[in-house]
Amino acid sequence: MESVRKKRRKARVDETLCVACGCCVKVCPLGAIAVVNGLYARVDTARCVGCGKCAKECPASVIEVQEVEV
Ligand code: SF4
Ligand code: SF4
Secondary structure, eight states: OOOOOOEEEEEEEOTTTOOOOOHHHHHOTTOOEEEETTTEEEEOTTTOOOOOHHHHHOTTOOEEEEEEEO
């Protein structure tokens, strides 16, 4: 039987290292990343398509795009 599980690429922010600069927010084409309370960026995984634009833009290199099962 075929598995119904699929793998999707999603961005993940290391919140302890994020400097809340907002660069990732500006480049996300889907508006899937936001800076929460001016403290750190958080990804809305329901919207994120794993394009990696935010990860490339992050000056602190604290965003990783990972494969996750959904
Ligand atoms: S990986 Fe792409 S879609 Fe996901 S948060 Fe980053 S820029 Fe947005
Ligand atoms: S670009 Fe990087 S350091 Fe800046 S808010 Fe986004 S995750 Fe944080």
